[in-house]
Each structure stands twice: as C-alpha cells, then as structure tokens.
Amino acid sequence: MVSPLQVIGAVLRFYREKRGRTQDQLGAEIAFGGSLISKVENGARKPTEEMADLCDAALGTGGAVGFLVRYLTREWAAAFPAGFTDFVEKEAEAREIRTYQLSYLPGPLQTRAYASALFRGANAQFAEPVDTFEERLTLRMKRGERLRSEAPPFFWGVIDEAALRRQIGTTEEMVAQLDHLIEMAQLPHVCLQVATLDLGERNPLAGSLTLLTMPDGSQVGYTEALHLGILEHNHELMAQWLRAYTLLQVEALSATASLELIRTIRGELSS
Numbered sequence: 001m002v003s004p005l006q007v008i009g010a011v012l013r014f015y016r017e018k019r020g021r022t023q024d025q026l027g028a029e030i031a032f033g034g035s036l037i038s039k040v041e042n043g044a045r046k047p048t049e050e051m052a053d054l055c056d057a058a059l060g061t062g063g064a065v066g067f068l069v070r071y072l073t074r075e076w077a078a079a080f081p082a083g084f085t086d087f088v089e090k091e092a093e094a095r096e097i098r099t100y101q102l103s104y105l106p107g108p109l110q111t112r113a114y115a116s117a118l119f120r121g122a123n124a125q126f127a128e129p130v131d132t133f134e135e136r137l138t139l140r141m142k143r144g145e146r147l148r149s150e151a152p153p154f155f156w157g158v159i160d161e162a163a164l165r166r167q168i169g170t171t172e173e174m175v176a177q178l179d180h181l182i183e184m185a186q187l188p189h190v191c192l193q194v195a196t197l198d199l200g201e202r203n204p205l206a207g208s209l210t211l212l213t214m215p216d217g218s219q220v221g222y223t224e225a226l227h228l229g230i231l232e233h234n235h236e237l238m239a240q241w242l243r244a245y246t247l248l249q250v251e252a253l254s255a256t257a258s259l260e261l262i263r264t265i266r267g268e269l270s271s
Helices: 004-018 023-030 034-041 049-059 064-079 084-093 112-126 130-148 161-165 171-184 197-202 235-251 255-270
Strands: 096-101 154-160 190-195 209-213 219-225 228-232
Touching: 004 034, 004 049, 004 064, 023 034, 023 049, 049 064, 084 130, 084 209, 084 219, 084 228, 096 235, 112 130, 112 171, 154 161, 154 235, 161 190, 161 255, 171 190, 171 255, 190 235, 190 255, 209 235, 219 235, 228 235
Parallel strands: 096 154, 154 190
Antiparallel strands: 096 209, 209 219, 219 228
C-alpha cells in the first residue's frame, strides 16, 4: 500500500522525466532546490501548494501535481488530527527523536497488528471514517521503517509501564508487539526506557510528548489531545519540554532494567 506522499512523488517524477529535466534542473527553475524535489519524489516531504503550482507550470502538467496536493491534503485532514501531518513531515527529516508515550506504545515501534487494533478501536468509538483505515495504517508503518533505514535517526523512547501492560489486540498480537520492542531495543540507535507505575508524582510530564532535533540543530515539539495535534517551535517552550523530558529519563528505569521489565511483562502475558 503506497502513501499519499508517494503518489504525489510518483506523479511529479513522471512529468519531470517526461520533460527531460533532472531534479536539480527543476529545483533551480522553481527556486526550491533539487534536494527538495528529491524528497518530494521519494515520498518523504509533502510539497506546499505553491511549490506544486510552480512544478505544474514548469512541467506543463495541466495542474496535476497541484490538484493532487490539494485533494490529498483534504483527505489527510479527515484521517489525522490537525497538526499531525506537519509533524510527520518534520519527523521524517529529524536526526534525533525523543518521545514519551503514556497510553500506547510509540508509533514508530508499533507492529502492524497492534496499530490495526488501535485504529479499529478508534473507528468504533469515535465514528472515524473507515475508508481512512489503510491510509493511517500505511503511514504508521512507514514511520517505523525509517528506524531500519541506512541512515536512521537516534531514537529515545520513554514508555509508561501502563502502556506496556495494556493489552491491544489479541494476546498473541500483544506478545508479538513486545517481542518487536525487545528486538528494536537491541539496535544501536534505539534507547528505550520505562517510566514505572510507582513513579507517581515524580513524573514531570502529564501527557505524551515528542521532541525532534532537526538537521540544523533546531528543535520541534509535538503533543496531542483528542483529535488535535499541536506542533510547537517556540524556543523557550522547547527548552522547558526538553528539561522535563530529561528529568523523566533520570527518573525512569535504565535501558537495561527497562528491557528486563519488558521481558518480564511479555513472560507474564504469554504464560
């Protein structure tokens, strides 16, 4: 299953190659750069409407790219919380990802079965459109693929113990999900910690949070409420969130102890 961004990228590549332009040539012509054209064509970046219109004009597409961008933006708005698609674009470029998840396991670490169960539950409880199920699932899996890429970001994940003990899907699916966590924790660029239940009031974060360090060193934060995502760039707020996250890491179990706890919970579930 391809993602909407891959569809946009494929259409742009088709018209660019049809017109005999390289990525650098097209990038220079529309003043956006060849590297950005490459990211769009690879499905790693959603072009702005302005960029799409400039590509259409330069390549004589009859408005194909701009139409796709506007149409799929509307579809994404129906499938994802406000602010989430902008966050995903930033996450795809980040060189470091720090995340704390309170209720569920981090998206990039979810198995297909675990994510499917979550989305099925959301469809039933909140009357979310069923026709967006595969779209959301495809994006969730694509986010996880980057952790196994040739140039992955460094991933810090603090997971609340309650999220580890909360069964999502069947017992077999949850066991497989915990096995996946254990496997991912072995990667040199993945560090997982558990915020145990007895942390109590010493937990400095009241909700889930993700902090991204971008290639230029800037930081972006993302937090989410029901059907609403907030993408934050404010430097002072980022400093506050980073301090709180660092304090949480100090209070959480070490990576080694966390892995042992995940194995213990897995054993309890499968016994």
